[in-house]
Amino acid sequence: MEYKWVVLTNTTLGVIMSSMNMYIVLISLPAIFRGLGINPFLPGEFVYLLWVLMGYSIVMATVLVTFGRISDMYGRARVYTWGFVVFTIASIFLSLIPSNSGNAGALLMILLRIVQAIGGGLLMVNSTALLTDAFPPSERGKALGLNQASFIVGSFLGLILGGMLVGYDWHMVFIVNVPFAVAGALWSVLKLRRTPGTGVVRLDLAGNVTLAAGLLAISLGLTYALMPYGNSQMGWTNPWVIASFPLGALMFVLFVLSERRAPAPLFNLSLFRVRPFSYGSIALFLNSLGRGAIMFLVVIWLQGIWLPLHGYPWESTPFWAGVYMIPMLVGTVIMAPVGGMLTDRYGARLFATLGMVIMALSLLALTILPYDFNLFEFELILFVSGLGGGLFSAPNTTAIMNSLRPQDRAAGNGMRQTFSSMGSTISMALFFSMLVTFFTMYVPNEISSAVASYGLPAQVASFLSSIPASGLLFAAFLGVDPASAIPQSVLSALPHSVVELLDSRTFLPSIIGPPFMDALRISLYISVALVLVGALFSWMRGGKFVYEESAGRPGEGRS
Structure with missing residues (x-):
């Protein structure tokens, strides 16, 4: 086998494993949190859900460039293998978290997900570089397109396996990664060339600390704004939340200043003089910022609202949510290799820009759907979105x-991947803060209207209105009925018909459906604007450009 195909097959294993892990966790979160015994109605519990996702992306955003330096120091293939080992160890320990361990188990999961992110970062930062080294410029687009297609294969496996395995045991969603990791580690040890590293290089500790601190401060501020403070269901008046935003801004300013003076900066600022690099990275950041949280909101829409309204049992919603997300993956797997091959021939400008425009139009199309949508229209929009993403x-x-x-x-x-992870992290914190803020404003009115229309006792409205809006959203996502939030002494005094209504699959989704859709539309409009601005930067990158080995400086090459 030619070496370039050895590299492609090995990196494909790594990509399949990491993408499968991403989607299998995403689709299995309801079963995981039910298995941990999390009570979604308690104040602040929603934060655990966000940090299981955001902890992973914050690590990715702050250590990838340093991992690139370490790869240069010790050799890319060697560090790439370390990624498989670290990922495997974290996956095994994640599968050992006890059931019904509550908040302690959730905290342990967040910490182990951070370790898992370190392994994933070692893989991510080296896989694209290894492919770029192994394939000539005339074939790189095809190779990266195939690599992107393997990401979709892993995503597909994650969606389907996640829905199937959680019905058996939620711990299995972490064990399923291990065979891929072991195979990838062995294949890389046996087949990848161990090129010597550059030896000891300087690491930018100040850059790492200030970037991580800035991202962490902003993310903490946005997430803890979702927790009740004082007499308010939201935490926007919490002094720690208020202080987090100027602190985060200060850390980002210090990061930029330290990068300008550091002998070995975390960000090689000279690369921003390379137009295809700088404009492509900005387009990627805006795409991640606009879409990072939207796909998770769509999963909540499916699992917490649409599927229960259409009679799907809570236990089966992860599986069916995965099935109904497949059209988006099919669109991507069709278009990613095509887009890569077209890029090899004509350059990236037209196709990357067109892909962002298609994604923006598909997001705009989602805004016209009601919360109880027509399935065919929904699937068609997801398919078109996948085509745009692949392109x-x-x-x-x-x-x-x-x-x-x-x-x-x-x-x-x-x-490049730091920009993507930063966009996803900020997107998750930002859009969920907007969603829950909107919920807090309008869900109480929906509860009052529902109580009046169903003729429910006043004490039911009182208990439901006291639940934080984030708790209602979290409960719908986990498939927990609102009757469990009412004290047993009150519940036992209610008529049997009222208890049956509260236990029904449709009661909570029908209450939160309209305000969720209103909040989602606002988020989608903002997302569309961000993606279209990203499309503008994508177009401004210029025509076809390939760096030539004979060129002397970054940015020299041929067009």
């Missing part, structure tokens, strides 16, 4: 990597 991803990545010198590829790829 953007491979061309944008190819254009960025083609513009870098070989010695800059690991660090440059780390910067």
Whole structure:
């Protein structure tokens, strides 16, 4: 086998494993949190859900470039193998978290997900660089497109396996990664060339600390704003929340200042003079910022509202949510290799920009759907969104990597993925803060209207109105009926018909459905605007460009 195909098959294993892990956790979260015994109606519990997702992406956003430096120091193939080992160890320990361990189990899961992110980061920062080194410029788009297609294969496996395994045991969603990790580690040890590293290089500790602190401060501020404070269901008046935003801004300013003076900066600022790199990275950041949380909101829409309204049992919603997300993955797997091959021939500008425009139009189309949507229309929109995502991803990545010198590829790829992870992290915190704030304003009126229309006792309205809006949303996502939030002494005094109504699959989704859709539309409009601005930057990247080995400086090459 030619070495370039050895690299492609090995990185494909890594991509399948990491994408499968991402989607299997996403789709299995209701069963995982039910297995841990989390009570969604308690104040602040929703934060655990966000940090299981955000802890992973914050680590990705802050360590990828440093991992690129470490790869240069010890050799990319060697560090790439470490990624499989760390990921495997974290997955095994995640599968050992006891059931019904409550908040302690959730905290342990967040910590182990951070360790898992370290392994994933070692894989991510090296896989694209290894492919770029192994394939000539005329075939890089095709290779990266195939690699992107393998990401979709892993995503598909994650969606289906997640829905199937959680019905048996939620611990299995972490064990299923291990065979892929072991196979990838063995294949990389046996087949990847162990090129020597550059030896000891300087690491930018100040850059790592200030970037991590800035992201952490902003993310903590946005998430803890979702927790009740004082007499309010939201925490926007909490002094710690108020202080977090100027603190985060200060950390980002210090990060920029430290990068300008650091002998070995975390971000090689000279790379931003390379137009395809800088404009492609900005487009990627805006795409991640606009869409990072939206897909998770769509999963909540499916699992917490649409599927229960249509008679699906709570236990089966992860599986069916995965099934109904497949059209988006099919669209991506069709278009990613095509977009990569077109980029090899014509350049990335037109295709990456067109992909972002298609994604923006598909997001706009979601705004016209009601919360109880027509399934065919929903699936068609997801398919079109997948086509746009595939058409953007491979061309944008190819254009960025083609513009870098070989010695800059690991660090440059780390910067590229840092922008993506930063966008996803901020997106998750920002859009969920908007959603829950909107919920807090309008859900009490929906509860009052529902209580009046169903003729329920006043004490039921009182107890339901006292639940934080984030708790109602979390409960719908987990499939926990609102009757469990009412004290047993009150519940036993209610008529049997009222208890049956509160226990029904449709009661809570019908209450939160209209305000959820209103909040989602606002989020989608903002997302559309961000993606369209990203499309503008994508177009401004210029025509076809490939760095040539004979060129002397970053940015030199041929068009």
